[in-house]
Amino acid sequence: MAGIKHSRQRDAIINELCSRTDHPTAETLYWSLKEDFPNLSLGTVYRNLGLLCDDGSIIKISVDGADRYDGNAKPHCHFLCRNCKGMFDVHNVSPFSETLLSSVNGEIENYSLTLYGVCKNCV
Amino acid sequence: MAGIKHSRQRDAIINELCSRTDHPTAETLYWSLKEDFPNLSLGTVYRNLGLLCDDGSIIKISVDGADRYDGNAKPHCHFLCRNCKGMFDVHNVSPFSETLLSSVNGEIENYSLTLYGVCKNCV
DNA sequence: TATAATAATAGTAACGATTATCGTTATTGA
DNA sequence: TCAATAACGATAATCGTTACTATTATTATA
Secondary structure (H helix, E strand, C coil): CCCCCCCHHHHHHHHHHHCCCCCCEHHHHHHHHHCCCCCCCHHHHHHHHHHHHHCCCCEEECCCCCCEEECCCCCCEEEEECCCCCEEEECCCCCCCHHHHHCCCEEEEEEEEEEEEEEHHHC | CCCCCCCHHHHHHHHHHHCCCCCCEHHHHHHHHHCCCCCCCHHHHHHHHHHHHHCCCCEEECCCCCCEEECCCCCCEEEEECCCCCEEEECCCCCCCHHHHHCCCEEEEEEEEEEEEEEHHHC
16 A cells, blocks of 8 residues: 555544544544543644545534534534534435425535534533 | 614625625625725624624625625525535525434524535536 | 714734644554 | 654644724714
């Protein structure tokens, strides 16, 4: 395999991201991994998240403030609570109606749907 | 009216934003308005866009890179071309199916749906 | 119309998130 | 085991955005 090497840090980053469903920011991941890698660098986290996004194995979600990452690369929707800032998956649903698909002037390759509101935990 | 004054700059900002459909960034608006307001400040653009978002008369769209603004505050979808970076409105469509609505653990107040792909202009 | 109160501005510094740089370390294939 | 080099940690630089402050413009009132 030319050009790509393994690293304990990269394995730990993807492992940590995929083991949680809270769509953490780079910095959140960084602090979680600090326990096992006391001198982990935030730049390393960003660099690896970028690489993983590029090869399509994870997803970056652009939101207000710091971007959040999702270890589940299969397209799906998210719900963002304006109270607790928690982001939850909304699975197994296609948001696209026939009318929507027919009114787009282009070929849809991907999408990002974020719903905003207050989650059930926050009443 | 307590606390709010008019300003030529604010009027021009909302006027410019509402007269175009390309979902400009703050900086794009800034340069467009520079002609009429040679010493307009970028901070003024940001401040007013923020105020207008707060009172719900415009919308901010979080995307990769600089945020984009939409003078049309009525919820609707967007299509972002990965080639020309153009952002187009997708009108008169509700993206929500019954199955989606029923699988959300909270009350939906708003949403942001961006479709990614290549627009017809870019083949 | 002049005046006083104050919201809004321009200019600029500061900030937070992210990316780039660079010398050192770890991984890998021979 | 060694050489080549990808990845790292530390940190500087960049970018988008917000905050600060002295000045200007708007507005209500006399």
